[in-house]
Structures are given as structure tokens and as C-alpha cells.
Amino acid sequence: MITVDAVTKTYGTFTAVDDVTFTALPGRVTGFLGPNGAGKSTTLRVLVGLTPPDRGSAQVLGRRFKDLPNPGREVGVLLDASAQHAGRTGREVLTIAQRTMALPSARVDDVIDTVALTEDEAGRRLRDYSLGMRQRLGLAHALLGDPEVLILDEPANGLDPAGIRWMRDLLRGYADRGATVLLSSHLLHEIEVVADDLVVIGHGRVVAAGTKADLLAGAGTHAATRSPAALSGALTASEVTHQLVETAGTSGVDHPVVLRVDTDPETVGQVAAAAGIALTELRSADGAGLEEMFLALTADTQRDRHPTTEAAAAAETPSLQGAVA
Numbered sequence: 001m002i003t004v005d006a007v008t009k010t011y012g013t014f015t016a017v018d019d020v021t022f023t024a025l026p027g028r029v030t031g032f033l034g035p036n037g038a039g040k041s042t043t044l045r046v047l048v049g050l051t052p053p054d055r056g057s058a059q060v061l062g063r064r065f066k067d068l069p070n071p072g073r074e075v076g077v078l079l080d081a082s083a084q085h086a087g088r089t090g091r092e093v094l095t096i097a098q099r100t101m102a103l104p105s106a107r108v109d110d111v112i113d114t115v116a117l118t119e120d121e122a123g124r125r126l127r128d129y130s131l132g133m134r135q136r137l138g139l140a141h142a143l144l145g146d147p148e149v150l151i152l153d154e155p156a157n158g159l160d161p162a163g164i165r166w167m168r169d170l171l172r173g174y175a176d177r178g179a180t181v182l183l184s185s186h187l188l189h190e191i192e193v194v195a196d197d198l199v200v201i202g203h204g205r206v207v208a209a210g211t212k213a214d215l216l217a218g219a220g221t222h223a224a225t226r227s228p229a230a231l232s233g234a235l236t237a238s239e240v241t242h243q244l245v246e247t248a249g250t251s252g253v254d255h256p257v258v259l260r261v262d263t264d265p266e267t268v269g270q271v272a273a274a275a276g277i278a279l280t281e282l283r284s285a286d287g288a289g290l291e292e293m294f295l296a297l298t299a300d301t302q303r304d305r306h307p308t309t310e311a312a313a314a315a316e317t318p319s320l321q322g323a324v325a
């Protein structure tokens with residue numbers, strides 16, 4: 001269990017983390033999401049005692065990190081995979097940590113095996129590691145003490161697609177065995193598959209938090225049709241709110257038009273069938289909904305703004321905010 005309670009961190013007049021509160025629960029993967037510079041790393045640094053907060057407090061397993069007697073055995077931390085001595089080999093890095101934590105030496109081979117570093121790679125100096133190898137070693141370091149809690153900052157950074165899949169499976173398995181897993185990312189797709197709960201941060205403030213299922217409940221349904229006006233009319237008559245997603249080919253003659261409808265696919269299908277309207281596509285907004293939500297909630301903190309993002313922000317933030325627990 002991780003508890004972050006009203007943490008604020010300022011640098012001069014700049015507030016990097018602004019009254020951030022959330023919990024990460026055992027048996028669940030919590031994704032800590034936000035655009036570049038949103039305050040994720042700073043929050044995690046506060047959590048592990050590297051950065052003192054101006055206000056608020058953070059606890060891991062009911063204690064401040066610095067009060068844990070042998071933190072590595074209780075909390076596995078990966079903040080910066082490159083923050084190791086470049087002249088040491090991967091095996092040396094792990095062996096030093098194993099001795100510091102008073103673990104059996106066999107743990108070193110265990111974790112090297114878990115993160116799929118070869119014997120040859122484990123014997124190389126860190127200066128010769130690729131980014132992905134450094135990341136795997138960092139994860140091995142975090143897992144060494146078989147901790148109950150994992151705190152990982154951008155753990156998929158530098159991993160190839162197979163590596164990202166592997167890491168997700170590993171974290172999922174860890175949480176399924178009862179661990180608390182908190183991982184940050186500015187890349188939504190990296191964590192949307194694995195996370196049970198999400199905390200979205202923008203400009204240092206939490207803008208949404210809750211289960212992924214709850215946050216997605218407001219995502220609605222995407223329905224495509226060549227008769228958008230008729231579908232819109234039928235939905236309005238059924239008192240189902242909706243909006244146009246794609247404006248290309250709005251006549252609907254040449255291209256199907258996509259509507260985002262604030263209800264489940266079955267209801268949309270029934271309304272369309274009753275009105276005799278053919279749908280070319282009908283699906284839960286799910287992943288697309290999550291991305292829209294992320295962009296909408298953090299729109300004013302995105303440095304690379306996009307017209308549809310701004311439209312989504314204007315159109316969707318109120319209903320999404322309503323869905324946030």
C-alpha cells in the first residue's frame with residue numbers, strides 16, 4: 001500500500017507538485033500518468049525520500065520510506081536506470097545490493113534470469129549497456145529483495161515491443177501475487193493494458209483518479225453510419241447524448257461518420273435497429289476513450305496542442321470529470 005497525502009513541492013516560485021493525494025493498493029497495478037513535466041518523477045522522489053516535500057506526506061506500507069528498516073526488501077524502486085556506476089558490471093551492481101540487503105547470493109542469478117539478461121550481458125560494464133539492458137538491470141535491482149511494493153518511474157523506457165510485453169506480464173504477475181505496483185509513464189498505451197487503477201496528473205495536480213473501468217465508463221460507444229443525421233435524430237429522440245467524432249464526409253454519402261455516444265453499444269444498436277439505420281461499426285470507445293480522456297484532462301498542460309485535443313477538452317472534460325471517482 002502506498003499513500004500520498006496532500007504533497008506539495010515547489011522550486012522557487014514554481015510549483016512542481018501541487019497538493020497531490022492518491023493511494024496505490026495491494027494486488028493492483030496503479031498507473032501514474034501525465035505529460036512531460038507534469039510532476040510524476042518529483043512525486044515518486046518524494047515517495048522514496050529523495051526529495052523533501054514542502055507540505056504533505058507520503059508513506060509506503062504505513063511508514064515513511066526513510067523509516068523502513070531494510071527498504072530494499074520491502075520496496076523495489078526504479079527511478080533512473082542510468083544512475084549506476086558506469087564502470088561496474090550488471091552482476092556487480094546486483095551483488096553489492098544483495099550484500100547490502102543481506103540476501104542469499106542466489107538471488108542475483110534469480111533476478112538476472114527473471115529480467116532475461118544473458119550471462120554475457122550481466123558480465124558487461126554498464127557503460128556498454130544499451131538503454132533497454134539498463135532498464136532490465138534496474139528492474140532486476142528493484143526485484144532483488146522480493147519486495148511487497150514496486151515503485152517504477154517510466155520502466156518501459158528503452159524496451160522494445162517484446163520487452164514491453166514481457167514487463168507488463170511481469171508486473172501483472174507481481175500484482176496478482178498481492179504486491180502493490182505503482183508505475184509512471186507519459187505514454188498512455190504503455191500502461192493502459194496493465195493498469196487496474198489510474199492517477200492522471202497535469203501541471204502538478206491530480207486531474208483524475210480511479211479504477212480504469214470507472215474512468216472508461218464515461219468513454220461511451222463509437223458508432224459509424226452512412227446516415228449520421230438519422231442516427232443522431234434517433235438517439236436524440238431516445239434521450240441519448242452523443243457527438244460527432246469525425247467530420248470528414250459529413251454528408252455520410254461517401255464515408256461512414258463516427259458518432260461518440262454516451263451509452264453502451266447494445267443500447268446504440270437497439271436504437272439504430274428500431275430506426276432502421278445500418279451501422280458500419282459499433283464498438284465500445286475503450287482504448288480510444290482512454291486516450292481521449294488523457295488528452296482532454298491534460299489538454300491545458302500539453303505542450304504540443306492539437307485542434308482535436310482542444311475540441312475534446314472543451315467537449316469532454318465535464319462528463320469525464322463526472323465519471324471520476
Ligand SMILES: Nc1ncnc2c1ncn2[C@@H]1O[C@H](COP(=O)(O)OP(=O)(O)OP(=O)(O)O)[C@@H](O)[C@H]1O
Nearest residue numbers: 011016034035036037038039040041042043185186
Ligand atoms: N530540482 C529541480 N529544480 C527545478 N525544477 C525542477 C526540479 N525538479 C523538477 N523540476 C521541475 O518540476 C516539473 C516536474 O518535473 P518532473 O520530472 O516531476 O516531471 P515528470 O512528470 O516526471 O516529466 P517527464 O514525463 O518528462 O519525465 C518540471 O517542470 C521540472 O522542470
